[in-house]
Amino acid sequence: MPLIFFIILDVPNQLNNRMTQEELLEQIYKKDSKAFTSLYDMYSKSLYGVIFNLLKNKEEAEDVLQEVFVKIWKNIDSYNESKGRFFTWILNIARNTSIDRLRSKDHNKNLKNLSVDNFVHILDHNATVVNKIDAIGIREFIKKLKPTCVRIIELLFFKGYTQQEASDELAMPLGTVKTQNRNCINDLRTILEV
Amino acid sequence: MEEFINSGILELYIFGVTTEEENKEVQEMAAKHKEVQAEILSIEKAIVNLSYSVSPHLSPDVYHRIRKELIDKHSEEPGAIQMQPRKGIASYIGWAAAVVLMFAVGVQYMMYNDKAGEAQATARERDKYEQMVAAIEKENNLNKEKLGIIREKDNAVIALAGQEVDPNAYAKMYVNAAKKEVYVDIAGLPEAPEGKVYQVWALTLDPLTPTSIGILDKAKVAENNGIIKVDNFEGVQAFGITLEPAGGSKAPTMEQLYTLGKV
Numbered sequence: 001m002p003l004i005f006f007i008i009l010d011v012p013n014q015l016n017n018r019m020t021q022e023e024l025l026e027q028i029y030k031k032d033s034k035a036f037t038s039l040y041d042m043y044s045k046s047l048y049g050v051i052f053n054l055l056k057n058k059e060e061a062e063d064v065l066q067e068v069f070v071k072i073w074k075n076i077d078s079y080n081e082s083k084g085r086f087f088t089w090i091l092n093i094a095r096n097t098s099i100d101r102l103r104s105k106d107h108n109k110n111l112k113n114l115s116v117d118n119f120v121h122i123l124d125h126n127a128t129v130v131n132k133i134d135a136i137g138i139r140e141f142i143k144k145l146k147p148t149c150v151r152i153i154e155l156l157f158f159k160g161y162t163q164q165e166a167s168d169e170l171a172m173p174l175g176t177v178k179t180q181n182r183n184c185i186n187d188l189r190t191i192l193e194v
Numbered sequence: 195m196e197e198f199i200n201s202g203i204l205e206l207y208i209f210g211v212t213t214e215e216e217n218k219e220v221q222e223m224a225a226k227h228k229e230v231q232a233e234i235l236s237i238e239k240a241i242v243n244l245s246y247s248v249s250p251h252l253s254p255d256v257y258h259r260i261r262k263e264l265i266d267k268h269s270e271e272p273g274a275i276q277m278q279p280r281k282g283i284a285s286y287i288g289w290a291a292a293v294v295l296m297f298a299v300g301v302q303y304m305m306y307n308d309k310a311g312e313a314q315a316t317a318r319e320r321d322k323y324e325q326m327v328a329a330i331e332k333e334n335n336l337n338k339e340k341l342g343i344i345r346e347k348d349n350a351v352i353a354l355a356g357q358e359v360d361p362n363a364y365a366k367m368y369v370n371a372a373k374k375e376v377y378v379d380i381a382g383l384p385e386a387p388e389g390k391v392y393q394v395w396a397l398t399l400d401p402l403t404p405t406s407i408g409i410l411d412k413a414k415v416a417e418n419n420g421i422i423k424v425d426n427f428e429g430v431q432a433f434g435i436t437l438e439p440a441g442g443s444k445a446p447t448m449e450q451l452y453t454l455g456k457v
């Protein structure tokens with residue numbers, strides 16, 4: 001009973017959708033004192049999900065997450081909406097920083113636990129109560145994604161493959177990758193009701 | 195426009211894997227069509243939630259560590275963002291709720307303990323009554339059994355009269371010749387003192403010869419409700435009961451002869 005109670009308290013802002021990108025950016029541009037907290041609340045878990053999926057190591061992923069936030073903070077003035085969605089911008093920073101880390105010598109020394117190979121495996125390997133998202137059952141739904149979808153989303157979203165790279169990897173025509181991905185995200189949206 | 199949305203370009207746009215040219219195209223379409231913009235937001239929401247949900251637990255320490263890093267090293271210029279610790283009303287509500295919850299849990303626990311105690315007491319009571327019933331049943335069965343013995347058709351009943359030691363004492367012997375069974379009923383004897391037992395003797399006269407046919411130790415007496423089976427002795431002419439030291443004696447202590455009766 002108490003555990004469930006706290007899980008409910010902890011439902012993330014992004015799922016309540018309290019703030020839009022525009023509202024967040026307004027806070028950031030105004031140098032609002034709550035800006036960092038808002039930014040962190042909205043995106044830290046998502047970025048950490050992406051980073052962890054690439055690095056498969058919690059400590060290292062935390063380290064990279066910190067690096068990513070520092071980069072976002074330092075370069076926030078260089079972002080503008082003509083570059084795309086804010087989330088896309090920080091997502092790219094997160095993926096690129098992770099990939100840089102993967103290529104560094106430092107990483108190879110600490111390399112461990114690479115048995116999990118996609119984001120659905122991460123769900124299985126981190127099936128703990130502390131992963132509070134479980135409270136609303138999204139995990140179980142995500143596991144219902146088709147295997148092809150898991151592979152496509154893994155490559156295009158989590159790993160940031162280009163269409164061409166994904167097409168080569170999956171031995172799938174270029175156009176098919178794009179439409180299949182669309183179908184997969186539609187499935188996901190049906191599951192998540194967004 | 196429908197075709198544009200269904201092409202899958204918007205997903206790739208959110209993923210950040212489109213070319214600059216494609217980005218421009220998407221942004222132009224989004225500016226022109228509300229549906230495209232709405233679609234972008236929905237896709238983004240789905241993908242933010244997806245990546246959120248695959249994230250392992252993120253310790254609150256990380257938040258504090260990053261905030262410290264940003265304030266200490268990257269916000270030095272004047273007018274920089276001064277970070278405040280998270281002290282919204284929400285955190286107090288959270289703590290208040292936690293306190294209320296703990297209290298409620300405590301009360302529940304106490305109530306539970308009370309009820310559990312009551313249930314235990316009731317269970318003990320029930321056990322006691324069950325034991326009483328069992329004891330009474332046992333006693334009743336014993337009585338029936340003893341009554342059966344006494345009522346045997348072929349019984350000869352020999353009354354043993356009180357002697358000098360205790361003239362009020364009496365006992366009865368039930369001799370079933372057909373079954374060759376002998377019982378003694380010592381309900382009329384005083385309770386044997388500590389360390390002493392009654393011993394039953396079969397006597398033949400001329401010359402007087404006593405033969406022990408039973409030592410009535412206390413446990414035996416209690417177990418059999420005072421009606422105890424003793425050895426059969428062919429040709430018995432009289433029965434006597436003496437008080438003897440625990441374990442019995444080889445010969446009767448005549449000074450302690452309580453009852454005597456002729457067959």
